[in-house]
Each structure stands twice: as C-alpha cells, then as structure tokens.
Amino acid sequence: MLKSHFDLLSRMGLPQTLFEEKKVSANVLSIDENQVVFSPGDSCGAFLILTAGQLRVDMTTRSGREILLYRMKENDSCVITTSVLLNHEKYYARAITETPVDAIAIPTKDFFTALNESAEFAQVILKNYSQKMSTLIQLLDKVTSKDILFELCTLLVQRCDADNTVKMTQDAIATEIGTAREVVSRKLSLLEEEGILLSKRGRVEIIDHRRLLKNISM
Amino acid sequence: MLKSHFDLLSRMGLPQTLFEEKKVSANVLSIDENQVVFSPGDSCGAFLILTAGQLRVDMTTRSGREILLYRMKENDSCVITTSVLLNHEKYYARAITETPVDAIAIPTKDFFTALNESAEFAQVILKNYSQKMSTLIQLLDKVTSKDILFELCTLLVQRCDADNTVKMTQDAIATEIGTAREVVSRKLSLLEEEGILLSKRGRVEIIDHRRLLKNISM
DNA sequence: ATCGACTATGTGACCAAGTCACATAGATAA
DNA sequence: TTATCTATGTGACTTGGTCACATAGTCGAT
Numbered sequence: 001m002l003k004s005h006f007d008l009l010s011r012m013g014l015p016q017t018l019f020e021e022k023k024v025s026a027n028v029l030s031i032d033e034n035q036v037v038f039s040p041g042d043s044c045g046a047f048l049i050l051t052a053g054q055l056r057v058d059m060t061t062r063s064g065r066e067i068l069l070y071r072m073k074e075n076d077s078c079v080i081t082t083s084v085l086l087n088h089e090k091y092y093a094r095a096i097t098e099t100p101v102d103a104i105a106i107p108t109k110d111f112f113t114a115l116n117e118s119a120e121f122a123q124v125i126l127k128n129y130s131q132k133m134s135t136l137i138q139l140l141d142k143v144t145s146k147d148i149l150f151e152l153c154t155l156l157v158q159r160c161d162a163d164n165t166v167k168m169t170q171d172a173i174a175t176e177i178g179t180a181r182e183v184v185s186r187k188l189s190l191l192e193e194e195g196i197l198l199s200k201r202g203r204v205e206i207i208d209h210r211r212l213l214k215n216i217s218m
Numbered sequence: 219m220l221k222s223h224f225d226l227l228s229r230m231g232l233p234q235t236l237f238e239e240k241k242v243s244a245n246v247l248s249i250d251e252n253q254v255v256f257s258p259g260d261s262c263g264a265f266l267i268l269t270a271g272q273l274r275v276d277m278t279t280r281s282g283r284e285i286l287l288y289r290m291k292e293n294d295s296c297v298i299t300t301s302v303l304l305n306h307e308k309y310y311a312r313a314i315t316e317t318p319v320d321a322i323a324i325p326t327k328d329f330f331t332a333l334n335e336s337a338e339f340a341q342v343i344l345k346n347y348s349q350k351m352s353t354l355i356q357l358l359d360k361v362t363s364k365d366i367l368f369e370l371c372t373l374l375v376q377r378c379d380a381d382n383t384v385k386m387t388q389d390a391i392a393t394e395i396g397t398a399r400e401v402v403s404r405k406l407s408l409l410e411e412e413g414i415l416l417s418k419r420g421r422v423e424i425i426d427h428r429r430l431l432k433n434i435s436m
Numbered sequence: 437a438t439c440g441a442c443t444a445t446g447t448g449a450c451c452a453a454g455t456c457a458c459a460t461a462g463a464t465a466a
Numbered sequence: 467t468t469a470t471c472t473a474t475g476t477g478a479c480t481t482g483g484t485c486a487c488a489t490a491g492t493c494g495a496t
Contacts (some may be wrong), residue, residue: 059355061362065483069355083348092355115341122340123333129347130301136354137277137287137310144279144361144396146454148482169444178362180483185446201444201491283454364452364483387473398454403475419462419473 005104008051008075013120023117024110029103037095044085046105048078053101058175059093067143067178069093070135077125079132085111143178151177152187153215156197156204164206170199223322226269226293231338241335242328247321255313262303264323266296271319276393277311284393285361287311288353295343297350303329361396369395370405371433374415374422382424388417 005028006016018024027046031037037055038044050072057069057080072078072095080093085108106114114121145151155177159166166173170188174181188199196212198205206212223246224234236242245264249255255273256262268290275287275298290296290313298311303326324332332339363369373395377384384391388406392399406417414430416423424430 059358061359063363063365065362067358067362069358079348079351082344083351086345086348087352089352092352115344116337119334119337119340122337122344126300126333126340126344126347127304129344129351130297130304133297133301133347133351133354134305134307134310136351136358140277140285140287140354140358140361141279143358144283144285145281146481147281171444181445182447182484183482185444186482189446199445366453389473399474400455400476401453403473404453407475417474 005051008049009104011075012049012077012124013118013122014114015118018114018117024114025107026110027105027107029101029105031097031101031103033097033100035097037097037101038081038091039094040090040092042091044081044091044108046081046107047085047111048081049104049106050074050076050078051102051104053097053099055095055097055101057093057095065178065180066175067139068176069139070132071098077128079129082125082129139178148177148179148183149187149215151179152184153191153212156206157209157212157216160204160206164209166204166206167202168204169202223269226267227322229293230267230295230342231336231340232332233336236332236335242332243325244328245323245325247319247323249315249319249321251315251318253315255315255319256299256309257312258308258310260309262299262309262326264299264325265303265329266299267322267324268292268294268296269320269322271315271317273313273315273317273319275311275313283396283398285357285396286394287357288350289316295346297347300343300347357396366395366397366401367405367433369397370402371409371430374424375427375430375434378422378424382427384422384424385420386422387420 005026006019009019009026010016014024019026028051031053037048040060052074055072057072057078058066059069060066069080078095080091080095083089084091115125142151152173155173156166159168161167168176170184171181174184177184188197188204191197191212192199194211196206196208198207223244224237227237227244228234232242237244246269249271255266258278270292272292273290275290275296276284277287278284287298296313298309298313301307302309333343360369370391373391374384377386379385386394388402389399392402395402406415406422409415409430410417412429414424414426416425
C-alpha cells in the first residue's frame with residue numbers, strides 16, 4: 001500500500017491505526033480497460049473503493065434492455081457492492097472498467113469491522129449512498145420520460161466536446177438514455193435533415209447548438 | 219417520549235445516554251391518514267423514523283406521470299430524508315400517509331450528532347438505505363419493462379386478499395406499475411373477456427388464479 | 437490492394453403502449 | 467333525487483420499440 005492509499009482511506013474515515021492493529025486489511029488492485037469487475041450472480045467478497053480511473057455499472061432489465069445505472073470515479077465507493085454486502089445478496093448488476101482502474105479492496109469481514117469501529121467511515125459511505133440515490137431517482141425520471149428527443153438532445157449537449165462533437169456510437173447513446181438503437185438512428189436522421197447536426201460513424205457533430213437547445217428548454 | 223420509543227431508538231443504535239446528556243432530542247408526531255408529510259421543494263428540518271402506520275413516497279416525473287418510489291412501514295427511517303439531509307438539498311419527492319402514522323423526528327443538528335457518536339446508528343441507516351436501493355433498482359426494472367400485462371398480473375397476484383379480490387382503483391394500479399390508467403382499463407377488459415377476472419369499481423375479483431399466473435411465468 | 441469479418445448504421449413493416457378527448461356510470465352528500 | 471364527485475370505458479391518434487434485413491465503414495491478414 002502506498003501512502004496515497006492510506007491518505008485516501010483516512011479521508012474516508014478509516015484511521016490508519018485500524019490497519020496497524022491488523023484489524024483491517026486492504027488490497028490494491030489494478031484492472032485493465034474494458035474488464036468486467038463483477039457480473040450478475042457473482043457473490044461479493046470485498047468492499048471496493050476506486051483510487052483511479054472510471055467504471056460503469058449497468059444492468060440488463062427483464063425486458064432485455066441494458067441501462068446505465070451510474071458511473072464510479074476516483075474516491076467513489078461502490079454502492080451496489082455495499083448494498084450486496086449489507087443484504088447478503090448476490091450482485092444483480094454488472095461493472096465494467098471504462099479506463100484502466102486502480103482500486104482498493106477491503107475484505108468483507110474487515111469491512112464490517114471498519115463499519116463498527118468508525119462512525120466516520122459509515123458516514124462517508126452513507127454520503128456516497130445518498131448521492132447515488134439522487135442519481136438513481138433522476139434515472140427513473142429519465143427512463144419514464146417518453147420524450148426521447150428531449151433525452152437525446154440533452155445528452156448531445158452534455159457530451160459534446162471542444163470540437164462540437166459527441167464521440168459515441170448510436171448504440172452507446174441508446175443505452176445511456178434508455179431506448180433502442182433504431183430509435184436513436186431515426187431521431188438523429190431527423191435532426192440531420194433539419195441541419196442541426198451531422199451523424200457519422202461513431203460520432204455526432206453538432207452544427208447548430210441553438211436549435212439543439214430549443215428541444216430541451218420546452 | 220414513551221419507553222417503547224426509547225427501545226426503538228436504542229434498537230436503531232441510538233444509546234439512551236445520548237438523550238440523557240441532551241446531546242440529542244427527538245419529538246414524537248402523530249399524523250392523520252392521507253396527509254402530506256413532505257412535498258417537492260420543501261426543505262428538511264428533521265430525520266424521520268416511523269413507529270406505527272404506513273406511508274408512501276412517490277414522485278411526479280418530468281413527463282407528468284406519478285410513480286410510487288417505495289413504502290415506509292414501522293421502524294423504517296426515511297431514505298429520501300436522509301439523502302436530502304446529507305446532500306443539503308430540497309425534497310424532490312412527496313410522502314403521503316396511507317394510514318394514521320406515528321413518527322419520531324430528530325432535528326437535523328441532532329441527527330448529525332447521533333451519526334458522529336454512534337457507528338451503530340449509521341449502520342442501521344446504511345442498512346435501510348441498501349434495502350431501498352434494491353427496491354429502487356427493481357422499480358427501474360419494472361418501469362422499463364414494456365410488458366404491461368406481466369406487471370399487471372404480478373400486481374394482481376401479489377395484492378389479492380383472502381376473498382381473491384384486489385381492492386384498488388385502476389388509477390392506483392396504474393401508478394403502482396408505472397403506466398396510464400387507460401392502459402390498465404384495457405388490459406383488465408381483455409382479462410375479463412377471457413374469464414380470468416371481474417373488473418368492478420374500486421376492485422378486481424380474481425376468478426381463475428391459474429390462468430392469471432400463466433401470464434407471469436413466461 | 438483486396439478480401440473477409442466485424443461493427444455501426446439505415447429502414448420498412450408491424451405492434452404495443454401512451455395520450456387526448458369525451459362519454460358513461462357508480463357513489464355520495466345536501 | 468339531484469348535483470357532484472370519482473371511477474371507468476373507448477375511439478382515434480402518436481410515439482416508441484421490435485424484428486428482420488440491407489448497407490456501409492473499419493481493420494487486420496494475406
């Protein structure tokens with residue numbers, strides 16, 4: 001373990017003494033890009049904290065549609081893992097690294113020890129939870145919205161880079177806004193006909209930002 | 219405060235000493251049926267724990283549809299309240315009592331004191347959170363399911379009482395499974411034509427349980 | 437360079453669900 | 467019993483989702 005890891009852990013409310021007294025242990029992991037960290041049905045052996053990189057947590061619904069639940073970044077702990085640990089369940093979602101990822105894993109037993117000994121640790125996790133709760137409720141809002149054009153334009157505005165380009169495939173866009181690829185294809189065609197954007201393989205170039213925003217404001 | 223309240227609070231990890239030392243105070247509330255406990259936009263002044271009765275927490279989505287997020291029963295703490303407190307947000311959902319309700323309210327400041335002083339309290343809340351997280355993710359599954367017939371039959375099976383009757387209006391059913399009332403009306407008509415049930419004002423009488431279940435198993 | 441193989445995109449036909457507008461019917465209180 | 471709610475039924479239409487299949491970039495191997 002590096003000093004930076006200890007720093008992170010103590011920022012998370014885990015006093016270094018817990019490690020020194022060997023009450024709690026932690027392993028450092030490095031994971032490549034595009035690796036599955038956990039899948040539905042897996043049982044859970046450790047609590048996870050990301051120290052670098054980014055991963056996505058998604059789920060395949062009963063109806064076969066894949067939806068993005070949330071992303072984890074540096075310093076996030078994994079709420080699904082927490083939930084699974086506390087309820088003694090199996091994972092019901094999937095996590096995939098989007099970049100190379102560094103993480104700290106605290107074995108289940110030590111996780112519970114840490115929870116018992118440090119009110120601060122519990123609070124940090126709780127805070128993390130409450131943020132994801134907001135995210136999930138927003139997601140509910142998103143997927144129940146029938147206005148796909150609104151969701152699509154919102155995503156395009158949020159994700160467009162300095163070149164006015166959104167570098168995503170239609171499939172990725174569809175997953176993110178909770179619809180089917182074909183629908184994204186058709187909506188993009190419409191917007192392209194109107195001269196608002198250009199739809200290319202693997203990217204969308206925004207031409208008329210102002211008119212794109214019009215679809216969002218009302 | 220009654221002894222039973224202290225018992226509940228100590229089961230929740232709040233040692234009685236915290237109250238005796240006046241570090242934490244709590245008020246007992248009684249609320250009638252069908253009262254709004256909080257609405258979107260309200261700010262939050264206290265942490266809530268239900269001691270008796272039941273309430274529903276729902277939300278109006280952007281698209282104007284009302285969806286049931288979860289129910290709270292005896293001994294539950296309110297995760298939306300926790301989330302709102304921890305993130306210093308305003309309420310984004312609504313809570314309505316479904317029966318007369320007794321609750322304990324711990325003022326914000328004291329809630330944070332309790333969190334800091336009792337790892338156990340934090341853990342109880344965390345556990346509560348993780349259960350609601352599962353509920354919410356199941357809800358996501360439900361609302362993204364395009365198979366309304368499946369959802370409807372599932373609800374009818376789950377909610378039918380000893381008289382083989384589901385005492386709900388079509389509107390209530392629609393809210394619960396995340397669809398429109400008209401859709402429920404039409405699906406019920408179909409099932410009635412098939413002789414599986416009888417649809418009456420304010421209730422649905424199940425006639426053929428076996429064939430109802432057939433719509434669920436596949 | 438070109439030939440697969442893979443991945444991304446386009447599209448017609450169809451179906452399921454949601455919306456809107458309005459009609460009708462049961463419940464309830466004055 | 468009449469007026470007023472609330473609950474339900476229904477036709478017409480729009481939108482979104484699904485399926486099947488066509489087409490078009492991309493990339494590596496030869």
